[in-house]
Amino acid sequence: MARAVSLRPVGELELLPVAVDAMGGDHAPSAIVAGARAAADAGIAVVLVGPPELVGDTLGLPLVPCTEVISMDDDPAQSVRTKKDSSLVRAAELVRDGQACAMVSAGNTGATMGSALLRMGRLPSVLRPCIGAPIPRPGGTPVVLADAGANAECTPQMLVQFARMAAAYCTARYGVEQPKIGLLSIGEEATKGTPLVKETHELLLETGLNFFGNVEGRDLLNSPVDVIVTDGFTGNVALKTMEGALKFVMGVLGDVIGTDDETKAAGMTLLPHLLPFVGDLDPDAIGGAMLLGLGGVCIISHGSSSAKAITNAISVGRELAIGGSTSRIAASIL
């Protein structure tokens, strides 16, 4: 399935726009186009991809036309094969064909992965690409959680590759040298967890990576490590649990502050002090997750992405492309 990839020189990528799936996400196309416009205004070249009649006003941005759209409900594996002229598949082709330096989509995650994998190909020796999702760490660089949901079933060898790729990504994106790696388990002891975790623990000790040891669910938001490695099932459950808990508390706080004039005034007093934390925890400010292990840069943004989230994702996509993240990731597993 994976084709041989030859990486483009970074200097060549610098001249290319970021391809943006105009039809992906709950607020597409309006929020996507607005976010792309803001990125363009900040000096980043972008090109939209989508059916002209559905995208509507492009706000002056270039549009690569196509005829199909993969919806959130479409079966990922099937849709990327049958909808070959969809905005997702065409965006991935622009990266493959050297017409874009990176792609960004807030659409169907499985189909985004499938399009990127089929069109950009897998890096040599990569068993499976994974999702590296940034988890905010107030006052520090985000923690990279990998795999955040691409592979429900994993082998120890896959998890070791996730660790290598996520470490390279952490260095490329956040400048962290020798990132500390944690393995998600249900206790700090090497003897705790599933056979998958125990075997991966042993293998990680031999990699030469900066392996910290096991970490637990409670460490996600207060992490002693820079990278958390896990299978895509556990990673996805943990990430959504964390997001759900944060959203829940924010909702409670919003309700309480909105109770009456007195509580509103109290909320206004606290707001300037809370804002730095809210900003740090805001998924829209984080810039999306990256697919690790492909022959090009693909950024997956939240389905609920706002224009701001898309602008950030575009910016991150370009930085990773011209920063040579793909070469770094390729080198990490050779």
Add this chain to the structure above:
Amino acid sequence: MARAVSLRPVGELELLPVAVDAMGGDHAPSAIVAGARAAADAGIAVVLVGPPELVGDTLGLPLVPCTEVISMDDDPAQSVRTKKDSSLVRAAELVRDGQACAMVSAGNTGATMGSALLRMGRLPSVLRPCIGAPIPRPGGTPVVLADAGANAECTPQMLVQFARMAAAYCTARYGVEQPKIGLLSIGEEATKGTPLVKETHELLLETGLNFFGNVEGRDLLNSPVDVIVTDGFTGNVALKTMEGALKFVMGVLGDVIGTDDETKAAGMTLLPHLLPFVGDLDPDAIGGAMLLGLGGVCIISHGSSSAKAITNAISVGRELAIGGSTSRIAASIL
């Protein structure tokens, strides 16, 4: 390993005290003894278990003396076999021997499970006991998460039993008839997840249980179901992730409110409105998790349990014992 169990008549249990491991937990023995004293003051018979010289002042409560203590760091499997005169093992024996209606410990979770399993035995047909942990649901009954950490590796047949036992427990503890069952996965579709999840999904459809379908991590605190079924690895990661996220936000809020006099005043204004939520989310108010599938009632309290948490755990233990929860759970899997 499991012995045949014969359940005691509920009327007999009503006359028995709750056995409390005086040496279990980060704040043992002082918080444990104080919590037991408060339960006794509320009219619940309790008996402490522990080495007299370590327990110290029992505040007038009866003490079953023993000579050993299993620490948090002790290997669970080994310690329950070698430390036969430990407070944990002796507490489980009191239940087995009809001298206590239930046991409560905030100590080493693995050793608590081991002691209870070895001494009380497994209910007939139970493949594996599991931990049923209550997750607070503000404004409603708590959601029972099973397995919250007893079995890192599970089969579909085990998960189906967890669903049955947790449903019986949910009815016994919270009075919910025909509890709605959710299966923790990474998407609502039956086709999402690991082979374990997919096969369990199929089996749950045939059980006659009130099976809702798959739920996701984000549903833990905002749940459409009364019971969430998962393997003990995923359940433990999800529970700790949720607790970590809540603790993190509470910490941020506390810091912000403590900034200066103005923010303290604002905090005082919001406090009465926040308290109901904080109370609902307070693990100390929840009363601990129950081991499901044993021949007696064993309540596992948080390692960080306060006196209040222990009082609640004792109260829950007694209620479950005299409410016939063990018979209900036994009946659920026959």
